[in-house]
């Protein structure tokens with residue numbers, strides 16, 4: 001009896017999935033997967049090529065032009081919207097959901113960064129942006145070719161989307177969803193390391209706190225309103241604000257002040273990066289931080305203003321997102337990763353967080369996940385690296401997700 005009970009319990013907690021190993025055994029799917037294996041060297045060569053095209057946020061047009069050309073070669077009509085997002089729709093046979101696959105084209109590195117790729121004997125590529133998110137762009141391009149070559153049977157349409165300005169507040173995806181509110185039935189963001197599946201949205205507020213006063217020569221500065229003191233007190237006070245749960249903040253990541261020794265500056269600024277998945281907590285922590293700044297400014301008789309750098313809304317705490325966790329898109333993502341033997345941490349196969357283009361889908365109520373591209377590390381630094389072999393799985397994952405998710 002305990003065995004039956006256990007089985008019963010397992011059935012109760014099993015999450016619905018659209019993937020089974022039988023999907024991977026379909027002739028068309030096998031053919032598409034075989035394409036990835038047969039052309040992996042070309043995929044890696046293109047990955048290097050894409051990485052070496054500079055793509056700072058807001059300056060993705062050279063990458064976009066390259067991608068457009070390649071997707072057109074794969075027989076699709078490609079358009080670039082007013083924001084610079086590249087999109088192409090592959091029609092299905094009908095009766096299934098439209099699945100959007102989105103890979104962001106931009107990198108965090110400014111123009112002039114050396115983006116030359118080096119390949120080391122340990123099977124790694126090294127360059128700023130090689131993982132985030134050039135690997136996903138290369139994976140998606142190769143998956144597009146494989147899906148065409150195998151004439152993959154899909155009922156739903158697949159929408160291939162390469163977005164701009166993900167790194168500066170998911171701007172490209174926000175703009176795309178605003179223009180195309182009813183297009184995506186399901187959304188898969190391609191970003192991050194391989195495993196786990198993200199189905200939530202980490203809220204991220206970036207602010208610039210600005211303190212201003214008339215300034216003063218050192219000789220006349222005794223008792224003068226001092227924006228430096230206001231900012232200094234404010235930062236000290238901010239760090240007294242408790243950050244419960246997953247919430248975290250960082251004040252002073254960037255700071256500006258005066259540029260001479262012998263004057264109290266007219267303007268001092270510092271940034272605050274505040275993050276949590278909890279909508280209410282995000283708002284209340286933001287309020288607390290801003291009121292610390294207000295109080296510090298009043299005490300020093302200087303003017304305070306907050307400027308927004310970016311504002312990405314939170315999806316909710318895990319318990320608030322239980323219905324999202326139960327949507328088959330999440331378990332499908334996990335099952336595909338498992339099928340490809342990508343290591344997952346038990347109990348954390350799916351996490352209600354994420355800071356990718358998929359967040360925009362989550363906060364707009366579209367069933368959305370983000371899945372990774374390759375193993376790697378040191379993202380957003382000049383030491384960024386990526387493991388070559390795992391990108392093969394990154395590309396195969398897209399094919400398996402496309403086959404499974406486009407089913408009704």
Ligand SMILES: [Zn+2]
Nearest residue numbers: 132133191192
């Ligand atoms: Zn990214």
